[in-house]
Amino acid sequence: GENVEQHPSTLSVQEGDSAVIKCTYSDSASNYFPWYKQELGKRPQLIIDIRSNVGEKKDQRIAVTLNKTAKHFSLHITETQPEDSAVYFCAASQGGTSYGKLTFGQGTILTVHP
Amino acid sequence: DAGVIQSPRHEVTEMGQEVTLRCKPISGHNSLFWYRQTMMRGLELLIYFNNNVPIDDSGMPEDRFSAKMPNASFSTLKIQPSEPRDSAVYFCASTLTGTEAFFGQGTRLTVV
Numbered sequence: 001g002e003n004v005e006q007h008p009s010t011l012s013v014q015e016g017d018s019a020v021i022k023c024t025y026s027d028s029a030s031n032y033f034p035w036y037k038q039e040l041g042k043r044p045q046l047i048i049d050i051r052s053n054v055g056e057k058k059d060q061r062i063a064v065t066l067n068k069t070a071k072h073f074s075l076h077i078t079e080t081q082p083e084d085s086a087v088y089f090c091a092a093s094q095g096g097t098s099y100g101k102l103t104f105g106q107g108t109i110l111t112v113h114p
Numbered sequence: 115d116a117g118v119i120q121s122p123r124h125e126v127t128e129m130g131q132e133v134t135l136r137c138k139p140i141s142g143h144n145s146l147f148w149y150r151q152t153m154m155r156g157l158e159l160l161i162y163f164n165n166n167v168p169i170d171d172s173g174m175p176e177d178r179f180s181a182k183m184p185n186a187s188f189s190t191l192k193i194q195p196s197e198p199r200d201s202a203v204y205f206c207a208s209t210l211t212g213t214e215a216f217f218g219q220g221t222r223l224t225v226v
């Protein structure tokens with residue numbers, strides 16, 4: 001089955017700095033890669049996703065890059081703000097009827113210091 | 115739309131008791147997923163349904179766990195008998211083919 005590795009497990013930055021979280025996956029059949037943000041005691045919420053036919057996607061301060069050859073993808077947050085503090089999860093799936101059949105990474109605790 | 119609705123939000127039960135978690139997916143979504151979240155194992159998929167039919171239950175940890183989806187708007191996850199190691203947050207999520215997964219607020223289960 002799929003295996004997703006995520007690094008780092010914790011990340012501490014100053015407000016305004018950039019944050020980068022990296023993930024690798026093992027199953028070459030995976031073609032959908034979402035990123036979820038989870039605040040304490042809340043549900044995971046999608047912040048950005050990328051499909052395998054795209055190498056990069058950007059949404060305001062958030063961007064994701066995908067390298068299918070190397071089987072890795074990364075989340076980039078620029079101009080970080082204290083409200084970006086949360087746990088971030090990467091995930092992978094084979095799409096189709098199973099977009100929600102996600103294998104998650106272990107999570108990254110991001111802390112943005114004012 | 116109110117999103118994915120789960121109940122109860124919190125459940126405390128004694129070891130050996132039966133526990134039933136409930137989920138109402140987003141109207142019109144055709145796939146439903148049950149996840150479990152623990153500190154040790156992170157977020158892991160237990161089972162998923164497509165058009166009310168169970169497709170993959172390989173993540174269900176033991177026979178003590180069972181899930182049903184009698185119609186497109188309701189699913190249950192049952193644990194019988196419950197054990198302390200079942201303590202976790204259980205999330206339900208739903209999707210429409212080709213779209214993102216939306217998660218419910220979760221049920222925090224504590225088995226004492």
